[in-house]
Amino acid sequence: MRRRRIRPLVLMLTIAMCVPALRLSAQAAGAPAGVDALLDGSALHDVWIHINARDWQDLHTHYQDGTYYPVDFEWQDVKLRNSGIRVRGNTTRNDHKPSFRIDFNRYIDGQDLFGLRAIVLNNAWHDPSMLHDDLSMLMFRRMGIPAPRQAHVRLYVGAAREYAGVYVISEEVSKTFLTANFGEDNGYLYEFHRQDGDNYGFQEQPDLGWYVPRFGPKTHETESIANLYMPVRSLVEAVNEARQDNLEDRLGDYLDVRTFITELAVQNFLAQTDGLVGGVGMNNFYLYRFAGKKLSMLIPWDQDNSFSRIDVPPSEQMGTNVLTSKIWNEPKYRNAYLARLLDVADLVSSGWLEQEAARQYEQIRAAVYEDPLTPYSRDEFDQANAFVQQFARERTDVVRHYVASMAPEVLNARRLMTRRGP
Amino acid sequence: MPPRTDTLIMVRLATFVAVLSAALFAVAAPAAGQVKLTFDKHPAIDFGDTFTASVRVKSQNDWRDFPSEPGADPKNVFDPYRERIAVEGKILGRVIYHVEREFHETSSPWKNIYLDTRVIHGLHLQGGQFNMPFGLDQTTSLMNLDFNYHSLAGSFLAPGRGLGVMAYGDFFKKSLLAYEAGVFRQDGDNTRSAQLEDVRVAPTFAGRIVVKPFSKWQPLHFVRSVETGVAFTEGVLPAGLYSLKGQTIPGDAFVQKLYVNGRRRRLGAQLQWRPGPIGVQAEAMRVRDTRIGQGIEDEDLPNVVERAWYVSGTWLVTGEHKKDTITPTRPFLNGGYGAVEVGARVERLSTGNGPTLNPALFGPRSPYVLPTADLVWTTGVNWYLNKFFELSLNVIREDRTLPRTATLSSGPVWSRTFRIEFGL
Numbered sequence: 001m002r003r004r005r006i007r008p009l010v011l012m013l014t015i016a017m018c019v020p021a022l023r024l025s026a027q028a029a030g031a032p033a034g035v036d037a038l039l040d041g042s043a044l045h046d047v048w049i050h051i052n053a054r055d056w057q058d059l060h061t062h063y064q065d066g067t068y069y070p071v072d073f074e075w076q077d078v079k080l081r082n083s084g085i086r087v088r089g090n091t092t093r094n095d096h097k098p099s100f101r102i103d104f105n106r107y108i109d110g111q112d113l114f115g116l117r118a119i120v121l122n123n124a125w126h127d128p129s130m131l132h133d134d135l136s137m138l139m140f141r142r143m144g145i146p147a148p149r150q151a152h153v154r155l156y157v158g159a160a161r162e163y164a165g166v167y168v169i170s171e172e173v174s175k176t177f178l179t180a181n182f183g184e185d186n187g188y189l190y191e192f193h194r195q196d197g198d199n200y201g202f203q204e205q206p207d208l209g210w211y212v213p214r215f216g217p218k219t220h221e222t223e224s225i226a227n228l229y230m231p232v233r234s235l236v237e238a239v240n241e242a243r244q245d246n247l248e249d250r251l252g253d254y255l256d257v258r259t260f261i262t263e264l265a266v267q268n269f270l271a272q273t274d275g276l277v278g279g280v281g282m283n284n285f286y287l288y289r290f291a292g293k294k295l296s297m298l299i300p301w302d303q304d305n306s307f308s309r310i311d312v313p314p315s316e317q318m319g320t321n322v323l324t325s326k327i328w329n330e331p332k333y334r335n336a337y338l339a340r341l342l343d344v345a346d347l348v349s350s351g352w353l354e355q356e357a358a359r360q361y362e363q364i365r366a367a368v369y370e371d372p373l374t375p376y377s378r379d380e381f382d383q384a385n386a387f388v389q390q391f392a393r394e395r396t397d398v399v400r401h402y403v404a405s406m407a408p409e410v411l412n413a414r415r416l417m418t419r420r421g422p
Numbered sequence: 423m424p425p426r427t428d429t430l431i432m433v434r435l436a437t438f439v440a441v442l443s444a445a446l447f448a449v450a451a452p453a454a455g456q457v458k459l460t461f462d463k464h465p466a467i468d469f470g471d472t473f474t475a476s477v478r479v480k481s482q483n484d485w486r487d488f489p490s491e492p493g494a495d496p497k498n499v500f501d502p503y504r505e506r507i508a509v510e511g512k513i514l515g516r517v518i519y520h521v522e523r524e525f526h527e528t529s530s531p532w533k534n535i536y537l538d539t540r541v542i543h544g545l546h547l548q549g550g551q552f553n554m555p556f557g558l559d560q561t562t563s564l565m566n567l568d569f570n571y572h573s574l575a576g577s578f579l580a581p582g583r584g585l586g587v588m589a590y591g592d593f594f595k596k597s598l599l600a601y602e603a604g605v606f607r608q609d610g611d612n613t614r615s616a617q618l619e620d621v622r623v624a625p626t627f628a629g630r631i632v633v634k635p636f637s638k639w640q641p642l643h644f645v646r647s648v649e650t651g652v653a654f655t656e657g658v659l660p661a662g663l664y665s666l667k668g669q670t671i672p673g674d675a676f677v678q679k680l681y682v683n684g685r686r687r688r689l690g691a692q693l694q695w696r697p698g699p700i701g702v703q704a705e706a707m708r709v710r711d712t713r714i715g716q717g718i719e720d721e722d723l724p725n726v727v728e729r730a731w732y733v734s735g736t737w738l739v740t741g742e743h744k745k746d747t748i749t750p751t752r753p754f755l756n757g758g759y760g761a762v763e764v765g766a767r768v769e770r771l772s773t774g775n776g777p778t779l780n781p782a783l784f785g786p787r788s789p790y791v792l793p794t795a796d797l798v799w800t801t802g803v804n805w806y807l808n809k810f811f812e813l814s815l816n817v818i819r820e821d822r823t824l825p826r827t828a829t830l831s832s833g834p835v836w837s838r839t840f841r842i843e844f845g846l
Contacts, residue, residue: 050718052681052787054661070787072718082785107785124540157720 036115038075039171042268047121048074048156048167049085049102056158059357063087063095068106073113082107092125092304097165098371099123101172115176121155122168127304128376129384130368131360133168136270136303138356140346141315143266143340145259146181147300148173165371166364173299175219175288187291188228190215191301192282193374199281201321202239210265215287231289236298244326245334252320253294253322261333263298264324265340268314269348269399270306271391276304277317277324314341315406331407338403338410345396352393361385457842463809466511472512474664478522479846480565481505488672489836493829497525498843501519502526503841505532517538520552523539530611533583544591554581554610555602555630558655558692558705559732565845566746568701568736570816574771576732578667578677579688579707581610581655584626586618596637600651603629604681609657610717613662614679626657632692644697655688659711663786666728667707668771671818671837672797674830678784678792680726685713696745698739700764706731718787726791729768732769734800739764754806763804770797772823795823812843 034393038045050072051059057071068084084106100121104111124130133150140147148171154166155270169176173183193216194200205211211229220228235254242250267275274283276298286299318328327333347353351420368374368381376384405410456470466476482504482664488497508522511632514526515675518538524531536550544817553561559573571577581756588604608624609615615624632651661683668677690707713723738744742751752758774793822832 052716052718055721055787070718070785081783082788088709 009369027155027158028131031048035116035171038153038169039151040152041138041149041360044166044367045075045151045153046156047153047167047168048161049100049158049164050074051085051158053158059085059087063093063098068103068109071339073102075102077115080104080111080113083111089121089123089125092123094123094125096371096375097123097125099125099167112176115180116171117174117176118172120172122150122170122302122304123165123191124168125375127384128380129307129361129388130166130168130364131135131357131385132304132387133170133302134360135353135357135388136266136272136306137300139171139270139344139347139353140263140266140300142352143262143344145263145266145300146177146297148177152360152367163358163370163372165373166367173218173301178288182288182290184291185219186218187293188231188289189218190232190287191218192216192285192287194281194283197321200322201277203227204236204240206235208233218286231294231296232287233291234294241321242326244330245332247323247326247330258335258336259297259321261327261337262340263300265328265337265344267300267303267306268312268316269341269344269395270275270303271308271310271312271395272303272306274293274305274307275300275303277321279317282321307388309396310391313402314338314399315402335407335410338407340413341399342403342411342414343392343397348392349396354389356358357385357388357392361389423572453484456548459774460491468560471512473513474507475845476537477512478508478510479506479844480508481844482564482696483842484570484653485840486672489831489835491672491674491829491835494674495590508534511532520550520653534587537831544593546590547585547587548590548604551583551585552588552627552750554584554586554606554626554657555590555604556580556628556688556690556693557563557594557707558703561611562746565843568703568734568765568804570814570839570841571800573705573708573730573734573767573769574668574796574798575705575732575769578612578669578771579607579709579728579730580612580690581626581628582612582616584608584610584616586630589819590684598634598637600632601630606657609622609655609782610661612667613664614667615660615662620694622660624658624660626655626686628655629653645695647696648693649695650693651691652691653688653692655686657686659686659716661716665711665726666773668773668794668796670822670830670835671798671820671841676794676796676822676828676830677728677771678786678794680713680727680786680791681712681716681723683716684710684714685808688713696743696784699744700739701736701744702734704731704733716787717789723789725789728773730771732767732768733764734769736763736765738762739786748804749809750806750808760808763806765802765804767800767802769796769797772796792825793823797821797823810844810846812839812841814843815839817842 027149055069066085071083071085073080073083084103085100086099087093089099092099094179101118102121103118104113105117131154137147138151141188150168150170153167153168153169156162157164176187178185193214195213208225208229212225215229215232216230221274238251238254251257253363264276274371276285277284284300286304287296288299289296315328318324327337369378439705457467460466464476465480466474468474484501484503485499486497486501486832495684505525506522508520510520512518513715518541521535524533524534536548536552538548540546555561557576559576560580560582584605584606586606588602590602606626606628609626630651630653632649634649636645636648658813659682662682663679665680665682666673670676686709688707688709692719693704695702709728711726713726716723736744742748742761748761750758750761754760772795774791783790799819802814805813816839818837820835822830824830824832
C-alpha cells in the first residue's frame with residue numbers, strides 16, 4: 001500500500017520539475033538571437049522536424065489534402081513541441097519534395113517561435129537557383145515595401161535525422177507580420193487566390209460572391225460576407241472610376257498610388273511573370289486594409305517566377321490591368337513609374353544584388369549538391385545561379401535603355417538631379 | 423465519390439434478406455385462406471407459418487434549447503432526430519429477419535439488418551449488422567430509452583453496431599443466466615475507425631454475461647428483477663487518429679483526438695432493477711487503447727484510457743410497471759391521462775492521464791493526454807399518451823473539465839430538449 005501511494009507522488013514531482021523547461025514561447029527558452037538569426041539569411045541554419053515515420057509517409061501519399069500532422073520543431077536549442085505540419089502550395093505542390101506550413105498553434109494555443117505563430121518551408125520547385133523569392137523580397141524591402149523575411153535552411157526529418165534537402169524558410173504574412181511592419185494587426189488581411197481561367201486585373205465585379213473564393217480572409221475570418229467584401233468591392237470600384245489624369249482624387253482613400261507604383265516597378269524590374277501584371281492576371285499578393293480606414297496595401301508573396309528574362313520590357317502586360325493601364329497611359333504616372341524603375345536600377349547597379357546572389361549561392365551550394373530531393377541537377381542549379389547573377393549585372397542597362405527610349409526626360413531629370421546632388 | 427464499402431455490404435445484406443424471404447415465400451406458396459392481416463401495435467401480414475412481416479415506424483422529433491457557445495457551431499432548434507422504418511418477421515417459423523433504415527441520417531442509413539434463428543435450446547445464432555453486446559444503454563432500443571439521449575457511456579464508449587455473427591441464449595428458468603458472444607468485422611459504428619472508407623477486416627470480439635441472481639427468490643419478490651452483468655470487447659485498432667470520441671450534449675467534441683494503434687479493450691459492468699413502477703439502472707465502462715509506435719519519434723506511447731459511468735432512476739407516477747416498453751393502463755383521451763414517468767440520471771465521461779501544468783505537453787502524439795471530462799445531470803418527464811405517442815422533456819446540466827485554452831464553456835451549461843415520439 002505504501003509503495004502505491006509513493007509512486008504517483010514521485011511521478012508528479014518529476015513532471016513538476018521537468019515542466020518549467022517547456023514553455024509556450026521560444027523567447028523564454030534561452031535561445032540565441034531570436035527569429036532574426038533564423039531569417040536574416042546570414043547563415044545556413046539547420047531545422048529538424050521530428051515526425052512519426054507513418055505521418056511522414058502519409059503526408060507524401062496524401063499531399064493534396066492539406067491534413068496537419070503533429071511534429072516537434074527544433075532549431076538550435078529551441079524545440080517547439082506538438083506543432084502541426086501540412087503540405088502547402090499550388091503549382092509547386094508535389095509528393096517528392098513538398099513545401100510545408102508549420103503551425104506552432106495547431107495543437108497548442110499561444111505557442112510561438114519568437115512571436116511567429118507559423119512558418120513556411122518552400123521547396124523552390126520552379127526555381128533551380130533557389131534564390132528568386134528570397135532576392136525579390138529583399139529588393140521589395142530595400143525599396144520600402146513590407147515583404148516577408150526569408151532564408152535558406154537545411155531540413156532534417158524524423159527520429160533518424162534524415163536530410164530532406166534545402167528549403168526556403170519564410171515568415172507568413174500574418175498578424176505578427178502586420179504588427180512588425182505596420183504597428184497594428186486589427187485590420188483586414190486577405191490572401192489572393194487566383195482562380196483557374198481568371199485573368200483578373202481590377203475589373204469591376206458587382207457580385208460580392210465573386211470575391212469570396214479569391215480573397216481569403218486571414219483576419220476577421222468569421223465576419224459576414226458584407227463586412228469582409230464590400231470594402232474590397234469599393235476599392236475595385238474606385239480603381240475603375242478614378243480619372244486617369246488624377247487617380248488620387250478618387251482612389252487616394254483606397255490605395256496609395258505611389259506605393260503601388262513602387263511595387264509594380266520592383267516586380268517589373270525583376271521580370272516577375274506571375275505577379276501584379278503577370279500573364280495570367282494579378283497573382284501572388286496579400287491585400288491589407290488598415291484598421292478603421294478604407295486604405296489598403298498590396299503585400300508581395302511567392303516571387304519565384306521573377307528573374308525570368310533579362311530583356312523583358314518593363315511595360316509588358318501593363319495593358320491587362322485596369323489600374324496599370326491607367327498608370328501607363330497617363331504621362332504623369334507613367335513617368336513616376338519609370339522614375340521608380342530607375343530607382344531600382346540605381347540600387348542594383350551598386351552591385352548589391354549581384355553580390356547578394358553570389359553570397360547566397362556560395363552559402364547554399366554544398367547543401368544543394370547534397371540535396372537528395374531536389375528536382376534539378378547540380379549543373380542546372382549552377383547555371384540558374386549564374387543567370388541570376390548575370391541578370392543582376394545586365395538588367396540595369398536594359399531598363400535604363402528602355403526608360404531612355406520611352407521617356408528621355410525622366411532619365412535626364414535623374415542625371416540632372418544626380419549632378420546637383422541630393 | 424464512390425459509396426463506402428460498408429454501405430455496399432449493407433445494401434447487399436438487405437438485398438440478400440429480401441431475396442431469401444421472397445424465395446422461401448414463393449416455394450411455400452401459402453393458400454390464400456392462410457393469409458392474415460393484423461394491426462395491433464403495428465401493421466403485419468401473416469402467411470401462416472411460412473412467412474410473416476410487420477412494419478415498424480420510429481419517429482423522434484426534437485426541439486432543442488442549447489446554449490450559444492464560443493467555438494461551437496450553431497445548432498438548429500428543430501432536430502428530426504430519428505425517422506426510421508423497419509420490416510421484420512419470421513420465415514418458415516424459424517428464421518427471424520429484420521431490416522431497418524434511417525431516413526434522417528444519410529451517412530450510414532442502414533441500421534439493424536440481420537437474420538436470427540434458434541439452433542438448439544440455449545443457442546441462438548444471429549448474423550448481419552446489429553448492436554454488439556456491450557453496454558446496456560447502447561443496446562436498448564432508442565424508443566425505449568428513459569431519457570432523450572443515450573448516456574455518454576453508451577454513445578461514445580460502447581461500440582454500437584457492427585457487422586458480424588453472434589451466439590446467444592439463456593440457461594435455467596427465468597433467464598437466470600444469459601450470454602452473448604460474437605465476432606465482428608471491425609469495431610462498432612460509434613467509433614472513428616468505423617468511418618474508414620477502405621474498411622479492412624480488423625476483427626473485434628465481444629461478449630456479455632447477464633445474471634438475475636434473485637429471479638427465483640421467493641421471499642423478497644421486489645429484488646427478483648435485479649439483473650447484473652459484465653461485458654467486454656477486444657479488437658484490432660488500426661493505426662491513425664482513431665481514439666474514441668467524446669461530445670458535449672449539444673454535440674461539440676471535447677475529447678482530444680489521438681493517434682492509436684494496436685488493440686482496443688473495453689470492460690463494462692451493468693445493473694438493472696425494476697421493482698414495480700421504479701427503474702434503477704447503472705453502468706460503468708473502461709476502454710483502453712494501445713498506442714504502439716505512435717510517438718513523434720515512432721516510440722510506443724502509454725495507453726489511452728477513457729472511463730464513463732452513469733446511474734439513473736425512474737418512477738412511473740401513474741403506477742404502471744417499469745418495462746422496456748411502457749403501455750399506459752389508461753391511455754390519454756381513452757378514459758385516462760396516459761402514463762407519466764419522472765427520472766433523473768447522473769453520468770460522467772472522462773479521459774486524460776497527464777498533468778494540467780503546461781499545455782505544451784499535449785498533442786495527438788504526446789505521451790500525455792489532455793485531461794477532459796463531462797459531468798452531466800439529466801432530469802426528465804415522459805408522458806406516454808398511448809402505445810403510439812410519447813412526449814418527453816429533459817433538462818440537462820453539464821459541468822465540463824476542459825483545458826484552459828478551450829473555447830467551449832466549462833459550465834455549468836444548461837440544455838433543454840423536448841421530444842415528440844411516435845412508434846408503430
